[in-house]
Amino acid sequence: MKLGFLGGAGTVTGSKYLVEHAGRRLLVDCGLFQGLKPLRRQNWSSLPVDAASIDTVVLTHAHIDHSGFLPRLYDLGFRGRVIATEATVALCRLLLLDSAYLQEEEARYANLHGFSKHAPALPLYTQDSARKVQSLMAGQAMDSAFAPLPGLTARFSYAGHILGAASLHLSGEGRSILFSGDLGRSDDLVMKPPAPPPAADVVLIESTYGNRSHPPGDPVQQLGEVISRTAARGGIVVVPAFAVGRAQALLYMVQQLKRGGRIPDLPVYLNSPMAANVTSIFQRHADEHRLSPEDTRGLCDGVRIVTTEQESRTLNTLHMPSIIISASGMATGGRVVHHLKAYAPDARNTVLFTGHQAVGTRGAAMVGGATQVRIHGQWIPVRAEVANLEGLSAHADREGLLAWLAALPRAPRHVYVTHGEPEAADALRLSIQADLRFPCEAAQYLQSVEI
Known part of the structure; x- marks a missing residue:
């Protein structure tokens, strides 16, 4: 062999x-x-x-x-x-x-x-x-x-x-x-x-x-702190997230934070139709994860699932504190890069990464402190807060x-x-x-x- x-x-x-x-x-x-x-x-x-x-x-x-x-x-x-x-x-x-x-x-x-x-x-x-x-x-x-x-x-x-x-x-x-x-x-x-x-x-x-080693601390609490301070300055939280696994974990955490009154009741947009479809696969394979049937069914409660390109473009014109979860997790492509073009230049906003960013990706550049990233042939300034919750890996x-x-x-x-x-x-x-x-x-x- x-x-x-x-x-x-x-x-x-x-x-x-x-x-x-x-x-x-x-x-x-x-x-x-x-x-x-x-x-x-x-x-x-x-x-x-x-x-x-x-x-x-x-x-x-x-x-x-x-x-x-x-x-x-x-x-x-x-x-x-x-x-x-x-x-x-x-x-x-x-x-x-x-x-x-x-x-x-x-x-x-x-x-x-x-x-x-x-x-x-x-x-x-x-x-x-x-x-x-x-x-x-x-x-x-x-x-x-x-x-x-x-x-x-x-x-x-x-x-x-x-x-x-x-x-x-x-x-x-x-x-x-x-x-x-x-x-x-x-x-x-x-x-x-x-x-x-x-x-x-x-x-x-x-x-x-x-x-x-994974950093100490409660990632749910850390996520709540990022969301709360961004909302306090009138900003939008853009979360590049893998559609399989990470998006579902984030939705679950946001639901927990909202139910506990630990974050403002902000609009949540899931701009990944695939991530929404994955929820049904979670339901069929309940033996592989910790979520209860009730928690699995409730992942998208109160969440606006964005399906069309027009709806996705509309998200780039939001004027009130909101949370946008969109693929891809390292910002290498997909709808999230359009959101980065719209929101990374504004210091009120936050771009929140949630795990490992491979060398050479936009995610790695932004987590590493890049003041600008190249998207669709243009250099986009990064003035937004950039956070990375590695505890969510x-x-x-x-x-x-x-x-x-x-x-x-x-x-x-x-x-x-x-x-x-x-x-x-x-x-x-x-x-x-x-x-x-x-x-x-x-x-x-x-x-x-x-x-």
């Missing part, structure tokens, strides 16, 4: 891990590269292997940095199976179409306003490709054995993080690999904690927060990652640290070696190892 790192190595995006066994090829995760321009350019390149030679793709979860390359893979010739948990399949049906739509819209907008260097600007893939690759997807239950390739046995285990997120255990010919996927938190407000990991010879572990921190590894029934022969910026990955590597004494290294892009 051979393992190759085609993404998610040296970066926190683009997760793709190639397993070769008995002349067959399995791709674990199929994510988009995001952030820095050199990374984004890789999405346009051919894979280091022929896409048509890949027999099966197995997804650990639905986030675009783990699933968003699938339509592009289809365009490159892939026609195999795509296997994921039932909730991941349901979420991908929303996320992949949305990703394609956003790329089509950005290309259209660039061509309309002439700010692209390409003539014409083209989307990476289309909604048609997203629909076609979805026809290859099949759901698989948690904790149930399946065969992704002849001679290999696989099993998903619960990883927390978002609905459907799973760790993946692969075994064959007396050898085994465990892919952590993105691990959630034991104290997550919405999601249940990850399951203890099974034993494996080789373990791949994510390192998004591998060099830090859906990723396990350094202590959570080490605790998950420490729960392994036996020591692995080797650990590869993946899915993290170089500093985070190397910091986690050092912690694993010092605290757990496991042989460990940070995976490198295009590295290939025999298992």
Whole structure:
């Protein structure tokens, strides 16, 4: 069995891990590269292997940095199976179409306003490709054995993080690999904690927060403080939020704050039809999260769900304190960038991020103190307050990652640290070696190892 790192190595995006066994090829995760321009350019390149030679793709979860390359893979010739948990399949049906739509819209907008260097600007893939690759997807239950390739046995285990997120255990010919996927938190407000990991010879572990601990304090209280002080100065709170998981957590927190009289009764706008649709998926997978049926049904009570482009444009002309929750979570695209153009220049407003911002994204620039950001070919001044509630992250921190590894029934022969910026990955590597004494290294892009 051979393992190759085609993404998610040296970066926190683009997760793709190639397993070769008995002349067959399995791709674990199929994510988009995001952030820095050199990374984004890789999405346009051919894979280091022929896409048509890949027999099966197995997804650990639905986030675009783990699933968003699938339509592009289809365009490159892939026609195999795509296997994921039932909730991941349901979420991908929303996320992949949305990703394609956003790329089509950005290309259209660039061509309309002439700010692209390409003539014409083209989307990476289309909604048609997203629909076609979805026809290859099949759901698989948690904790149930399946065969992704002849001679290999696989099993998903619960990883927390978002609905459907799973760790993946692969075994064959007396050898085994465990892919952590993105691990959630034991104290997550919405999601249940990850399951203890099974034993494996080789373990791949994510390192998004591998060099830090989550800050202390109550994130609900902190959110209330941001909203209250923004409202007091007559401003608007713009929250870039991932449509899956983060948007639902924010809605739940705002409902709690309002019911407790801890914030003013401001209008709340959810400018993400997909986030609204995800609520119904939460209801169907109640065993994976902590919300009661009543809380799940009430997530959107009193919330204005914005569906049309005209309604979205109208949000840019608000004149009273309000809360706008809109995708994407790192402000890399989507409707939220139009809200940033409208509200970032005004010091009364707040742009509130709620978790990790990958290097090279607008979110990272703004959290890092940028006084202007480039949107649609223009430099937009940032005078609004910029806050980041990292306590809302859906990723396990350094202590959570080490605790998950420490729960392994036996020591692995080797650990590869993946899915993290170089500093985070190397910091986690050092912690694993010092605290757990496991042989460990940070995976490198295009590295290939025999298992």
